[in-house]
Amino acid sequence: MSGDDMIRVAGLTRFFGRGAARTTALSDASLSVAAGEFVVLRGPSGSGKTTLLTLAAGLDEPDAGEAWIGDVRVTGAGEADAARLRREVMGYVDQEFALVPFLTAAENVELPLRLREAGARERRARVAEMIDAVGLGDHAAQRPEELSGGQQQRVAVARALVHRPRVLVADEPTAQLDSGTAASVISLVIEHVRRDGMAALIASHDAIVADRADRVVEIHDGRVRA
Template sequence: MTTLRAEAVTRVYEGRGEAVTAVADVSLDVAPGELVVVTGRSGAGKTTLLNVLGGLDRPTAGRVLLGDDDLSSLDDDALAAVRRDRVGYVFQSFGLIPVLSAAENVEVPLRLQRVPAEERDARVAEALELVGLAGHAAQRPYELSGGQQQRVGIARALAARPSVLLADEPTGQLDSGTAATVMGLITELVHAKGVGAVVTTHDANLVKRADRVVELHDGRVTRISAPAPTGR
């Protein structure tokens, strides 16, 4: 079974009379409960690939399938609905709304989905419990550490119960110890919840937690492999 599939995806940007190929002919399958880590130097195309996989950007060529739906064939409204209901995003910059509490930040996607209030409250509480922040629901982002803020971001992504989780350098602003904790949490939740996940990272230590590793160079996949067993 495949949750997410990229078929010969290419993304070309036009600018100042010159075409730049950010992603070139990338094919990739992600299964439920599988953690795929994408590595590569800055400028390798990791973020562009993630944006195309999540429907934040459209491929120039090829297609992306989420379940049976071809994202390339959807109009803007349908694509927005897919992003809202079926894809969870975790950002390097946390992406929290400063004036909202942790619980209110987690609740945002559920309000967009028009989930009834009683169910919203239950799902927010469940998500914060999952990431170990049940006791911090009322705190605002500035009252939380970087690691705690990122865990709120993970809770927000999971509260909507997506089939796919996409995380772009989710530990990039964290120290090594906190980064290991956050990545361990992502790994545990992906496997426990059966969510297909794609995570970009520069951190070789985090690569060891993956089920599969995709290496990008100049927008092309140069290798797909499993990490060494000693890293699991």
């Protein structure tokens, strides 16, 4: 692994089902993302993008291969260690947003800072900054059910970036955004990549996202084509 690599997966293989019903979601997949690099993972639906991201983030275990974040091997790590890594080092955007329904938009964004026990003043400042950065300043007090899908998606992006992670893993983070808003959100991600040296791995069908990438990695039928 290069000393600059912040995300690395090597030989990842993942099966689902058993016997005759077993399918291969990912087959011997390898890739790396360096600090300060913005990489887009592109492929059709069902190609293995989400599976690769969840394995890279330590949210699932592969049948073979391994994943690293920095110098930490996330494959085989205990849940406590994996959760600590996601809390302290990583931002993750789930395709389904995974917002807490009884919290407001601002409270959802604040969660990573609370988990890191940041002070109240820092939390207020960072949350306000990120809510404004994704264009939701007028919606901070609304709960997810009161927001559109695109607004919920922007809350998820703000939450993933609020603690200035060293790594961002995001699954279709612009899927419900119009082209102008998508461009704004990707500019925000790139700002963190360039300013903070964050490594970003984003799965996306969106040409707006791919056009801004440092590198596009194709995946088809569970196989990565570097």
